[in-house]
Amino acid sequence: MAALGYQAEDTIFALSTGIERAAIAVLRVSGAGSRNILLQVCGKLPVARKAVLRKIWNNASTQDDLLDEALVLWFPGPQNYTGEDGFELHLHAGPAIIRAVSEALVNAGARPAEPGEFTRRAFVNGRMDLVEAEGIADLVAAETDGQRKLALAQADGALSQLYSGWSERLKKILAFQEALIDFPDEDLPAEVEEGINQEIQKLQFEMQQHIADGEHGERIRQGVVFAITGPPNAGKSSLLNWLTGRDTAIVSSKAGTTRDALEAACILAGIKVTFVDTAGLRETDDEIEAEGVRRALFHVKQADCVLQMFPANEPPDDIFPGATLIGNKVDIGEIPKTILGKDVFAISLKTGDGLPELYTFLQRKVEELTAASASGAPLLTRARHKAGVQEAVRCLHAALLQDWPELRGEELRLAMRALGRLTGHVGVEDLLDTIFGQFCIGK
Ligand SMILES: Nc1nc2c(c(=O)[nH]1)N(C=O)[C@@H](CNc1ccc(C(=O)N[C@@H](CCC(=O)O)C(=O)O)cc1)CN2
């Protein structure tokens, strides 16, 4: 079967708390054997869902080898996270305790869980769909408020509801379409076909809007990227260091100091933001510097936003499309208010002039690049979802072009299948190892 050797009948366990030094460690157990295993290590079953203090033994019936005194939670299924019997041991977090209790669980018939296997079981047991499970993974991985809120909404079903709502609507369209196929000679009102077309177009529009807004969701999840570019000695590396509050890049008065692209991340307006400092742009015979310039231009192209810097008395002749102009070293020379009609931020990384204004501007820019969709609909967050929705849009488009009712029905079914694969309601066996393999162990 699956590459991970996924076996639903096994009873699995894992350390669900972190591996650093901590006061308490939670070992989580799930599977049909949970009841017997708990009896073996703890003697008798606690009241369901109530924390009780119990001695943990290698074998409670012989009171052989006392391992710890722990809080025990017994979760008889199916009303719990995984949807099957399970329990938790809240242990003292010593490595020797964790090892000894793990061994006792293995002796009693459990095996270590694969990454994401608890959540995979929750999915298999119908406790959540695939999009919600991905939301849980993102929630655990979240490092910023933006990521946390986005993931929480997704884990809570907001995005799943959007996708299953579309599926429901498609199902209705398909039912009408079937009626057209089954009763071609009946006098079905002409409005039926017209209605089908309109509803398909409406769905297609909403999906396309979702994909367009999706850029914002992907930016919240993966971070917004700002590229810093400009001629040598403009102060690009000085800006990077100031923005990230760290001495990331070497700063020197020698032109051509930075030759590689350097990335440093920070949190701005609750969003992960990566700044890329790049080699100063100039003609050069130096092979390494030329490669640096080539990479700089690559990052400028890839970035969500370009910060084009120049030093006082050296205003640029060209502006990168959509770039924000920053004139540095206002302490030593003239900086124009505008260039080719574009506003210029006049700053000095030496004196701090203009930096608060620039910072406020960057926060606004980040908010703009990650704003919620105007419709209030949840944002798309992953390439997998984008691909699925795009596939559905393609099928709807094909359906609209199709005159034969049978073939049109087929395209509509393919669109439904694309949406079904998103939430995991149809044909996802091949995806599960990839998706749950990205989780941490114990989740
Ligand atoms: N100790 C501990 N903390 C945890 C979890 C856990 O499993 N154990 N969680 C897991 O990762 C998260 C909480 N998620 C959970 C989701 C559902 C249920 C659950 O048992 N739900 C049942 C019963 C609810 C009840 O008793 O009121 C239900 O929804 O029907 C428990 C935890 C975060 N904190």
Ligand SMILES: Nc1nc2c(ncn2[C@@H]2O[C@H](COP(=O)(O)OP(=O)(O)OP(=O)(O)O)[C@@H](O)[C@H]2O)c(=O)[nH]1
């Ligand atoms: N007077 C003055 N000097 C500055 C200012 N900002 C940076 N410098 C100096 O300008 C020089 C170049 O700064 P960097 O940050 O290394 O410039 P860069 O754009 O990264 O240069 P390359 O890596 O060579 O492309 C350094 O000596 C800085 O100390 C400023 O606002 N005013």
Ligand SMILES: [Mg+2]
């Ligand atoms: Mg530099």
